[in-house]
Amino acid sequence: MRLEARDLSIGYGREVVGSSLTLSVAPGRVVCLLGPNGCGKTTLFRTLLGLLPPLGGEVLLGGDPIARLKRAEIARRIAYVPQAHAPPFPFETLEVVMMGRTARLGAFAQPGAADRTAAQAALDRLGIGDLAARDYSRLSGGQRQLVLIARALAQAAPLIVMDEPTASLDFGNQAQVLAQIAGLAQGAGQGVILSTHDPDQAFALGADVVLMSDGRIIGNGAAETVLSGAALSRVYGLPVAVEMTESGRRVCLPARRG
Template identity: 70%
Template sequence: MRLAATDLAIGYGRERIGADLSLALGPDEIVCLLGPNGCGKTTLFKTLLGLLPRLDGALALDDTDIARMSRQDIARAIAYVPQAHAPPFPFEVLEVVLMGRTARIGTFAQPSARDRTIATEALAALGIADLAGRDYARLSGGQRQLVLIARALAQEAPLIVMDEPTASLDFGNRLSVLDRIASLARAGSGRGVILSTHDPDQALALQARVLAMSAGRMIAEGPAADVLTPARLSEIYGVPLTVERTASGRRVCLPAVQSSAATMT
């Protein structure tokens, strides 16, 4: 399964948020949509998911225009992991993951034994099988995010869209979730993942293909190591930045000029 957008224009009604947006996502790859807050990342994702109509351009799954597809067919092809999720009712974790089976069994159908097995295996794949009977609302932020990823896995969609999946997490949970994301699109998985972030270090850590977005437009595309140069990062975020290599060999993004706050410590 391959998702492709060409010269896409996005927005709400007559209000254009972005234009001339082109991207592709296929199996066995991680694509990182990088850009500052307000650049149009979430609006773009809502359009890719068919939740918002495109204002111009082409958007297709394989050779099928997404506008011609039913919500169920789109859900069978693309799973969605939001930034955060607050359930309206108290659900157990396994029940939340089973919601990912809706596209496969119908809105009002009861999950079968096979559906429960798939949901349980999704939890196990993320190392959280022990949470199955827990109250989802009482989990930590990192645990809830892993449950949402498990729900996406249970959906058995070949493509996964993640909207800033670590935005509200502490440092430890952020690392845990990134590690799980890296494993989702491993070679031979047949799965493609596109996630948005405003943190260039995440794109570097994932060694992802990067789509750099600014003010509603794509300004660069390519491997993270090639795209995330000091000049381009400074252009995206409007402050002088540099990329340095740590003793372990990792590349990280840092302020090019030491802040006055840092000099006071």
């Protein structure tokens, strides 16, 4: 299933945050959305999810205008991992992950054994199965982020939107999550779009890149093509060098001066 934005304008009421935005997330591909704070990444995600109406253009989900789809149908097609989540009640961790199964239940159906099994499997896949009975509200920020990713996995949607999924994770968990994202695309054939402040993650994932600045897309394509030192320097306002390591991996570094 493909997610598309065509000549999209985004914002709140009469306040335009971004315009002329065109992008596509294909099955089996990872797209990294990069850009400085305030460039419109979160507003774009909320519009792609149908939480905000477009101010112009359209969003297509599996070829259907998202504005014509009911919320339950959107949830069956696309899962969302937010940047942060404050639980209103002290749910058990497994209960939070099982919430991802809601879109696959009937109007008055209750989660069953198969849903519980899917939720536990998602936790186990991320190496946090031992947290299942823990109070979600008492977990660390990094643990809660992994639980939200597990909830998206349990949802079993063909598309996943992730808003800075590694922001509160330590180095080891960041590597684990990136490996899971790569597996979703390469193994399960899911389409993933994620925002990040680390361009190295795009290189590590072999991802496509959408580079934003001031509410516009200034680069769209393979990471090796879009993420040049010149483009990153322009977007972030400091000299950036893209270098090759001995192992053949590209990395981005602030350019040395003097």
